[in-house]
Amino acid sequence: KEGWVMACPTAALDREDVVRFDYNRRTYAIYRTQDGKLYASDGICSHGNAHLADGMVKGNLIECPKHNGRFDVRDGSPVRLPVCVHMNTYPVKALNDQIYFNPE
Numbered sequence: 452k453e454g455w456v457m458a459c460p461t462a463a464l465d466r467e468d469v470v471r472f473d474y475n476r477r478t479y480a481i482y483r484t485q486d487g488k489l490y491a492s493d494g495i496c497s498h499g500n501a502h503l504a505d506g507m508v509k510g511n512l513i514e515c516p517k518h519n520g521r522f523d524v525r526d527g528s529p530v531r532l533p534v535c536v537h538m539n540t541y542p543v544k545a546l547n548d549q550i551y552f553n554p555e
């Protein structure tokens with residue numbers, strides 16, 4: 452177990468926003484949805500070699516910048532083709548103006 456790691460200031464994420472977070476040679480994406488909640492997932496789209504942090508958050512969804520597939524950031528489920536493979540999600544929380552991420 453790795454435990455919580457500091458990822459970025461909470462101010463780095465607006466609503467419907469995403470930031471890239473690299474940790475231990477892996478890439479993740481951290482999201483704030485329209486309702487202000489935080490989520491985190493793998494950072495590379497399961498369909499191709501695209502950074503989800505370069506995509507757009509729409510409601511609870513992230514739209515991949517490459518072929519416009521969409522995932523639900525709350526559970527990593529694919530919701531629009533061409534993405535069809537689930538992606539991993541990770542615990543994330545805000546504390547003292549910082550966002551913490553847990554790679555588990």
Ligand code: FES
Pocket residue numbers: 496497498499500501515516517518519520521533534
């Ligand atoms: Fe993401 Fe194709 S690489 S939808």
